[in-house]
Amino acid sequence: MKRGWIAVVMIALSLICGGFEYIFVTSNADVYAGMLDDADDKMEHSLIKDAESVVRRLDHRFRSERGVLNMFMNHGGADNISSDLAMLCRYAQTGDTEEFLATSARAKREILTMRESKRLSWGNIF
């Protein structure tokens, strides 16, 4: 019976890890995508300084949460998002709207892919 309890504890730990991963990744992905939308909007309205401020906050937040994200997602994917955010900061600084919006679209796609990969769906299961 002791082994039965070990099994129960293992299943509980796995479910807790899985639940934490789902909540952490999806909620943060929503925040990142929202901040990117906000930055895009400001850039389109030529509010360059505001857009730069949003992107820098996003970059700072992503870097601070990256350690935990690396536990749940492929490190290459996190590296790509980090690179895109760094480029966005630069494009916002130079005021290059077209490059900014293109890079932002790519970063958003990567973030949404990261979120979708954690969803419990038939596509992900199979």
Place this chain on the structure above:
Amino acid sequence: MLTIIIRTVLIYVIVTAAIRIMGKRQVSDMQTSELVITFIISQTASLPLEDPDRPLLNSLIPIMMIIAIELIISLVMMKSRKARSIICGHPIVVIKDGRILESQLRRLRISYEDLYSLLRAKDISDEKGVEYGIIEPNGTLSVLSKGEVSEDGIKSRDLRDELDSLSGAATKEAMA
């Protein structure tokens, strides 16, 4: 490289603990499901060593789930003969009263030569001295020679059921 070294040590410790928790014996003593699970665990454990970009949890969580499922299934098999029979199979009698049961060999897809080879490994040259030759669920051959079976008979219910189901088949083979 340092991360791979640390991952290797972690995975080694965790897989060893996993095998200990499951109570594994030698490979030759394992049931089919246990062998499959050991292969899956080893394959899953090697993934983060091959690909440093892959998170360690992506292997550790599946290993934990596999161990948990194995522990639960082994508890279920302990309580339920039917579950044990479905998952692991049951012993199959291939020699009875000194006669090889060809229908049973066909059922197991074992040739006469395979059977004689297993008998030779038990230092038995002739099946005539064997009262029961049983292929166990893990594929090994157990031999009960004439005179070894006690007056109480076979106590294992799985084996008694198998012998009962064989009574009719053995009679037909004897007549043939």
